[in-house]
Amino acid sequence: MLPLQxxxxxGPELLIIFLILLLFGLPVLLVALLLAKRGGGGDADRVEELERRVEELERDREER
Structure with a gap:
């Protein structure tokens, strides 16, 4: 009968688990941070551009 324990x-097993997490987790984390940094500031710029265009359209409509 085999023990079910x-x-x-x-130590070696924990080292292997740590290396696997480091090899796969770190690149995923870096990519996520780069995407967040790249896409985060774009929303404010888009809102400002949209507001500017709305004001321009309102001025054009008032002139007519």
């Missing part, structure tokens, strides 16, 4: 991961 599983051992707790030791």
């Amino acid at each position: 599983l051992g707790v991961p030791g």
Whole structure:
């Protein structure tokens, strides 16, 4: 009969798990940060552009 007890991961196993998380987790985190940095400021610029265009259209309508 085989025992159904599983051992707790030791040093080498924990090192392998840490390396796997580092190799896959770090690039994903960096890509997410770069995308957030790149796309975050664009919304404010878009809102300002939209407001400017609305004001321009309102002025054109008042002139007519």
